[in-house]
Amino acid sequence: MAIELLACVLGTISLATLLGQPRNTLHFSAIIGLCGYIVYKALNQSFFAYFACGLVIGVLCEIAARITKSVATIYFASGIIPMVPGLTLYRSAEYFVQKNYTSAVYTLIEAFGGIGAIALALTISSLLFLRIRKN
C-alpha cells in the first residue's frame, strides 16, 4: 500500500513536469493526486468513486489555485492522472486482440465513462467555486 501511494505521488509529479507545469507548484499536485487516489481507493473503485474523487480534486485544485494565485487548470491534468483508467483501456485492447468485440467495446465505454465521470465532477466543483467567489 505504501509503495502504491509512493508510486502515485511519483507518477503525478513526473506527469506534471512532462506537461510543463511551473516547478514551484509541483508539491501541490502531489498532494492533490494523493488525496484523489486515497478517496478513489477508499470507495472501492466503483463508478461513484470516480465521481467522488473528481469532486475532491476539483475543490483542492481551486484551493491550490487561490493560494498560488494561478489558474486551476494547471492542477487538473496531473491531479486526475492516477484515476485515469489506463488499465481498463489496456484490457479493452486485449479483448480486441482476442476478437472478443462485445467485451472490448464494453470495456472501452467503461474506460471512457470513468474519464467522463471525473471530468463532470471536476466541472461541478469548479462551477461551485465560481459562484462562491461572485457572491
Add this chain to the structure above:
Amino acid sequence: MRSVDMCSSVNHVTCNEQDINTVIDVVVTATSIILACSGETYRAEDTALRIGRAFGLAKTEILAFPTGFMVSFTLKDGNTITRSIRVSERSLWLSRINEVNSISRAIADNKLTAEQALEMLKELQSRRDENPLVSCLSCALCTSAFAVMFGGEVREFLISFASGFSMQFFICFLRYVAMPSLLISIFSPGVATTVALVLIKIYGGDQMSIIAGSIMPLLPGVAMTNAMRDTMRGDLISGVARGAEAFFNAVLVAISVSLVLTIF
C-alpha cells in the same frame, strides 16, 4: 514615439492609430497562445474581453473555437476592426496558460502598457519547448511509477522506464520533423508497446501492468475535462469538438496497442 510616452502614462485610455494596432496584437497573441496550449475556450474569450476592456476599446466581441477564433473590436469613433486567426498546432503546455493569465491580470490592473505586454507575449510565444531530455526522463518516470501502481515490481519498473523513455523520445523526434499530430498519436502507443513486448520477451515480467502504465501519459484526461468545462459554460461547439478529440484519442491508443499485440 510620443504615442508610446502617452500610453505609458497612468491610464491606457489614450488610443490613436499606433496604439490600437498594438492593443489588437496583444489580444490576438494572448488568445492564440491560450488556444495553442489547449486552454479552455471560455478562458481565451475572457482574456480577450478583459484585455480589450482594460485598454479602453469601446467594445470587443470574440467567438473562439479550439481550432481558431474571430475577434472584432469596435473603436471609439464607431469603426470596427475584425481579425480571424487559425490555430493549427495544439499541444498541452500548462505554464504558458498560467503566464498569459497573469499577464492579462496585470493589464487589467493597469500595471502593463500595450508595448510591454506585447513584448512579453511574443517572448512567451517564441520560447522553445522543454529540454527533450527532461521530458523523456519525466515521461519514463511517469510510466514506470504507474506500472508499479498497477501491481508491478522492480523488473516491471525498469521495463516500463525503458518503454516510456523511448516513447517520449520518439514523440520528440516526430515533433522535430513536424509530423502531423494524428500520426504521433497513432504511432507513440505502438512504439511503447513494441519496446515493452521485446523487453518482456527477453527478461520476462507482467505484461498488463507494464503496457497499462506505458499508455497512461497518452490518455485524454485533460481533453475530456476541458470538453466538459466548455460544455457546462455553454460553448457547445467547443465542447463537442474536444469531446470528439478525446474519444478519438482513446480509441487510437486502444487500436494501436491491439495492433502491436496482434503482431507479436
